[in-house]
Amino acid sequence: MTEYKLRTRNVRKTYGSVVALKAASIEMQEGEFLTLLGPSGSGKTTLLMAIAGLNNPDSGDIWIDGKLANFLPPFKRDLGMVFQNYALFPHMNIFDNIAFPLRMRKMPMALIRKEVARVLEIVELDHVAKRFPRELSGGQQQRIALARCFVYKPSIILMDEPLGALDKKLRESLQREIKQLHENLGITVLYVTHDQEEAMVMSDRICVMNDGSIDQIGTPNELYFQPSTMFSADFLGESNLFDAQVLEVGKDSVLMRGPAGMNVLGELKESVKIGEQVKFMIRPETVDTDNDVTRDNAVEGILKEVIVFGQITKYFIELSDGTEMVSTQLTSRSSSTIEIGQRIILNWAKTSTVILTSDAGS
Amino acid sequence: MSSKSEQLPSVTYTPIVRPRNWSRFLSISPAILFLGFFFIYPVVLLLGLSFVDSSGTLTLEHYTRLYEKAVYVKVLLITLKIAGWTTIFSILAGYPIAYLLSTVKSSTRNSLVIWVLMPFWTSFLVRTFAWIVLLGRHGALNELLLALGIVDAPVRLIFNFTGVMIGMVHALMPLCVLTMMSVMENIDRNLVSAASTLGARGGQAFWRIYFPLSAPGVAAGGMLVFITSLGFFITPALLGGARDTMIVQVIIFQIHEVLNWGFAGAIAMLLLASVLVIFFFYDQLLGLSTLSGESTHEHKKGVIGRIGRWLGGGVINILSYLCEQGGILIDKLTPLRTDRKRRQGSRTTLWITAMTVIAFLCIPALFVIPVSFTEDGFLGWPPVGFSLQWYEQVLNSPAWAAAASRSFVVAISSALLGMSIGVPAAFFLARRQFFGKAALFAFLVSPIIMPNIIIAVALFYLYAKLGLVGTNMGLILGHTILAIPYVVITVMAILKNYDHRLDQAAWTLGANKWQTLTRITLPLLSAGLIAAFMFAFVISFDELTIALFVTGGEVTTLPKQMWDDALMRVSPALAAVATLLLAFMSCIIFSTEYVRRRGLRK
Ligand SMILES: Nc1ncnc2c1ncn2[C@@H]1O[C@H](COP(=O)(O)OP(=O)(O)OP(=O)(O)O)[C@@H](O)[C@H]1O
Ligand SMILES: [Mg+2]
Numbered sequence: 005m006t007e008y009k010l011r012t013r014n015v016r017k018t019y020g021s022v023v024a025l026k027a028a029s030i031e032m033q034e035g036e037f038l039t040l041l042g043p044s045g046s047g048k049t050t051l052l053m054a055i056a057g058l059n060n061p062d063s064g065d066i067w068i069d070g071k072l073a074n075f076l077p078p079f080k081r082d083l084g085m086v087f088q089n090y091a092l093f094p095h096m097n098i099f100d101n102i103a104f105p106l107r108m109r110k111m112p113m114a115l116i117r118k119e120v121a122r123v124l125e126i127v128e129l130d131h132v133a134k135r136f137p138r139e140l141s142g143g144q145q146q147r148i149a150l151a152r153c154f155v156y157k158p159s160i161i162l163m164d165e166p167l168g169a170l171d172k173k174l175r176e177s178l179q180r181e182i183k184q185l186h187e188n189l190g191i192t193v194l195y196v197t198h199d200q201e202e203a204m205v206m207s208d209r210i211c212v213m214n215d216g217s218i219d220q221i222g223t224p225n226e227l228y229f230q231p232s233t234m235f236s237a238d239f240l241g242e243s244n245l246f247d248a249q250v251l252e253v254g255k256d257s258v259l260m261r262g263p264a265g266m267n268v269l270g271e272l273k274e275s276v277k278i279g280e281q282v283k284f285m286i287r288p289e290t291v292d293t294d295n296d297v298t299r300d301n302a303v304e305g306i307l308k309e310v311i312v313f314g315q316i317t318k319y320f321i322e323l324s325d326g327t328e329m330v331s332t333q334l335t336s337r338s339s340s341t342i343e344i345g346q347r348i349i350l351n352w353a354k355t356s357t358v359i360l361t362s363d364a365g366s
Numbered sequence: 367m368s369s370k371s372e373q374l375p376s377v378t379y380t381p382i383v384r385p386r387n388w389s390r391f392l393s394i395s396p397a398i399l400f401l402g403f404f405f406i407y408p409v410v411l412l413l414g415l416s417f418v419d420s421s422g423t424l425t426l427e428h429y430t431r432l433y434e435k436a437v438y439v440k441v442l443l444i445t446l447k448i449a450g451w452t453t454i455f456s457i458l459a460g461y462p463i464a465y466l467l468s469t470v471k472s473s474t475r476n477s478l479v480i481w482v483l484m485p486f487w488t489s490f491l492v493r494t495f496a497w498i499v500l501l502g503r504h505g506a507l508n509e510l511l512l513a514l515g516i517v518d519a520p521v522r523l524i525f526n527f528t529g530v531m532i533g534m535v536h537a538l539m540p541l542c543v544l545t546m547m548s549v550m551e552n553i554d555r556n557l558v559s560a561a562s563t564l565g566a567r568g569g570q571a572f573w574r575i576y577f578p579l580s581a582p583g584v585a586a587g588g589m590l591v592f593i594t595s596l597g598f599f600i601t602p603a604l605l606g607g608a609r610d611t612m613i614v615q616v617i618i619f620q621i622h623e624v625l626n627w628g629f630a631g632a633i634a635m636l637l638l639a640s641v642l643v644i645f646f647f648y649d650q651l652l653g654l655s656t657l658s659g660e661s662t663h664e665h666k667k668g669v670i671g672r673i674g675r676w677l678g679g680g681v682i683n684i685l686s687y688l689c690e691q692g693g694i695l696i697d698k699l700t701p702l703r704t705d706r707k708r709r710q711g712s713r714t715t716l717w718i719t720a721m722t723v724i725a726f727l728c729i730p731a732l733f734v735i736p737v738s739f740t741e742d743g744f745l746g747w748p749p750v751g752f753s754l755q756w757y758e759q760v761l762n763s764p765a766w767a768a769a770a771s772r773s774f775v776v777a778i779s780s781a782l783l784g785m786s787i788g789v790p791a792a793f794f795l796a797r798r799q800f801f802g803k804a805a806l807f808a809f810l811v812s813p814i815i816m817p818n819i820i821i822a823v824a825l826f827y828l829y830a831k832l833g834l835v836g837t838n839m840g841l842i843l844g845h846t847i848l849a850i851p852y853v854v855i856t857v858m859a860i861l862k863n864y865d866h867r868l869d870q871a872a873w874t875l876g877a878n879k880w881q882t883l884t885r886i887t888l889p890l891l892s893a894g895l896i897a898a899f900m901f902a903f904v905i906s907f908d909e910l911t912i913a914l915f916v917t918g919g920e921v922t923t924l925p926k927q928m929w930d931d932a933l934m935r936v937s938p939a940l941a942a943v944a945t946l947l948l949a950f951m952s953c954i955i956f957s958t959e960y961v962r963r964r965g966l967r968k
Contacts, residue, residue, distance in 0.1 A: 053559075056559075056563050057562075057563075058559045058562070058563070060707060071704070072704050072705055073704050074704055074705055075703070075704050075705065075706060075707055076702070076704045077562070077567075077568075077702075078559070078562040078563050079562050079563070079564075079565045079566055079567055080702075081563070083563065084563060084564075085559075085560065085563040087556050087559070087560055088556075089554070089556065091554065091556040091557050091559070091560035093557060093560075093561075093575055094557075094579070095578045095579055104561070104564055104566075104574075105564035105565050108564060108565035108566050108570065109565055152564070156564070156565070
């Protein structure tokens with residue numbers, strides 16, 4: 005068995021009658037960037053707190069560096085945590101804030117000065133050392149929170165929506181900074197965000213959480229193109245989701261009867277049986293509107309609406325039974341030549357049809 | 367009410383006032399005029415008396431006498447010593463409770479706070495007598511100690527410094543707890559969590575992070591206790607020995623026995639001067655704004671501020687170091703098990719400590735109730751048999767009935783008057799930005815800072831000229847002075863959390879200023895306003911100092927009647943009155959709490 009840097013098994017946490025976390029199991033390799041993604045209240049912070057040792061889980065196990073750490077006090081875990089609201093100490097100036105973990109580690113003063121100066125340089129805020137947290141902007145405070153965490157070189161860093169309160173521009177530049185620090189220092193990062201784009205950009209793997217339990221873990225690509233549950237499919241990106249009945253299970257494909265009587269071909273998935281009711285999903289960007297009837301799947305509909313979102317254009321097509329399907333394409337000059345009300349044959353490859361087995365949540 | 371006269375444009379985003387239009391100050395002027403005439407003016411008059419002799423010529427004779435007679439300086443020093451120790455004990459015993467209260471669930475907190483506030487609702491005269499009976503030579507505590515064999519002979523717990531401390535700490539600790547709690551509640555708990563992930567042990571995180579952040583609350587609570595204790599006279603008179611005389615007792619003696627107003631004024635001046643010096647140091651160290659429970663992390667630049675910070679930092683380093691070493695030692699003695707929950711030893715200790723202190727706060731109230739049903743003729747422990755005779759005696763006595771009804775009338779009137787003056791002032795202060803705002807706030811709350819005895823004596827002097835001594839009106843006006851600061855502080859606190867955009871929304875929807883005020887603002891604030899009213903009511907209902915001076919003959923309030931009664935004879939009738947009062951106050955507090963919760967649900 006490979007040794008994981010961080011591992012949890014069936015961690016459960018309740019607050020009175022509220023089950024905040026049901027049975028969370030994750031494994032992280034050294035140097036990995038894993039993101040917890042999920043709606044508000046899905047238990048992301050609770051899991052992070054359990055790993056940091058800030059709440060005692062009701063049951064389940066936590067290993068850090070292969071050692072059992074269920075009730076190891078936080079200050080012995082060699083991990084760093086960046087809190088949702090920064091948690092900078094308001095009564096200490098920036099220097100003292102960043103020096104705090106070093107002082108706790110009994111580092112000599114000369115070295116502390118050097119180290120603090122070094123991380124302040126990394127976050128490009130060397131001029132604020134004498135200021136107090138409230139005298140910094142939100143983005144600056146955020147960077148100080150990161151600096152305070154990086155300065156003592158913990159081998160694992162937990163970040164709870166670190167960029168939540170920032171505007172888009174600052175957010176993107178900090179995303180790059182965090183990613184760079186992660187790569188340069190080889191730290192294991194467990195990251196929490198609401199923002200799926202952020203999760204996609206930054207993570208090696210994403211862990212989708214829903215209602216206190218883990219829905220699916222996978223690379224951004226897997227999650228996006230091969231979601232295994234309704235929830236993940238719906239939560240990440242946009243999707244065309246339909247009910248269908250399995251007609252045939254072939255050698256390498258599955259044939260289903262979808263809405264408007266269309267026959268849909270999808271890639272083989274072992275678990276499906278003939279006659280079973282399933283759902284399938286097609287990402288709008290994999291659906292073409294070029295009337296190519298020779299593809300694996302083709303269905304006719306009427307164009308209802310075209311919306312140009314800058315670089316991309318969305319086409320809303322109504323099938324014969326009134327079901328709506330969306331296709332997303334790069335905006336081009338020809339986009340505007342298609343007229344509303346026109347008949348269109350939508351088509352897509354069978355690899356783009358993702359069959360979802362009904363999950364417990366739905 | 368007030369805002370009707372204000373002429374804001376219908377949609378404002380920055381309500382900044384240009385003080386050109388004087389009608390805008392209409393809402394604050396009643397408060398200024400009232401306090402100016404009934405508070406500042408008489409106090410200045412009284413203090414002015416200290417500079418003239420009996421024939422009316424300017425002199426410093428009172429001050430030279432003050433200086434020559436070592437006894438007055440000595441009394442001042444004793445007063446400062448008693449106040450200082452009261453403050454220290456109140457903080458030491460109150461901090462664990464405040465810490466516990468600010469870290470438990472809000473439902474637990476609400477029920478615990480009621481017990482912490484117990485001393486507030488037990489009339490202070492009665493609790494003083496309760497202490498006499500409990501701590502006396504043959505009192506309940508000594509009996510217990512003897513029975514347990516802890517001591518061989520009765521311990522002297524009363525009529526000395528110990529007695530004064532017990533009485534005063536008991537009376538003032540709730541104030542300290544509430545003030546510290548209001549600061550602690552606003553400390554972000556993630557900060558301590560953050561410190562522990564950064565490598566701090568529990569004790570280190572507490573001393574380096576939590577404690578410095580709670581320090582403004584400790585200072586403000588301590589300050590309030592200190593200033594209030596300077597004005598105490600009943601507790602030291604009844605529980606202390608001859609050597610525990612406080613300065614207020616000397617002022618009362620000068621006025622009641624010697625009728626030397628000028629000299630009384632000089633002593634009052636001495637008291638006021640020491641209060642001001644203390645405030646100066648406090649301001650240098652922490653800033654006066656922390657007194658309202660606001661925590662500023664602004665660092666004071668002055669020399670005193672720097673020395674204070676340096677000393678504080680040193681103490682915190684030492685305590686933090688001790689905690690760390692202790693933690694390491696414990697780790698060595700009991701090897702760490704990561705598969706088992708750690709024992710929460712510190713939490714248990716905290717609960718035990720806090721519960722012990724809460725028990726101390728509740729004892730006199732719990733003592734009074736059984737004693738009121740005694741068949742015996744005197745206030746003693748344990749009560750004998752069961753009878754309602756004392757209740758009958760009190761309820762059938764016209765004197766008690768008259769005092770009770772007067773207390774009601776006075777308390778309701780002064781609460782109403784205090785509200786109608788204080789609420790507009792609070793609105794004005796909370797909603798406007800103008801030059802001198804801090805000074806105006808300080809002026810409005812200054813009656814809290816001024817020792818009550820000075821207000822009482824000054825009012826007596828003024829009323830004597832106006833013919834208001836011994837009238838209900840005089841009492842109402844006097845209690846209104848005390849009520850205004852509390853109303854202003856309470857209402858400003860709720861306005862701080864009130865979303866001003868709701869008013870703006872109402873204006874854009876077509877409501878005029880008056881409609882907005884009556885249909886939106888006041889209903890939303892009703893819970894807070896009721897709390898402010900109750901606060902004012904209770905302050906007046908339990909007030910003795912002013913009542914002692916401005917009432918006369920037949921015109922007494924309940925506390926005054928109890929005082930007079932107690933001076934004649936300490937009978938269980940007092941316990942009966944106290945029990946009735948306790949029941950009554952409980953009703954008020956619970957109904958306030960009920961209204962508050964209903965307000966929260968909305
Ligand atoms: N201290 C607490 N007491 C009671 N319930 C809690 C506590 N902390 C969290 N919860 C509950 O546990 C559940 C999970 O909370 P958690 O904070 O982990 O969610 P989250 O995924 O971090 O949400 P968000 O994205 O909004 O931060 C929620 O239903 C929340 O109400
Ligand atoms: Mg969260």
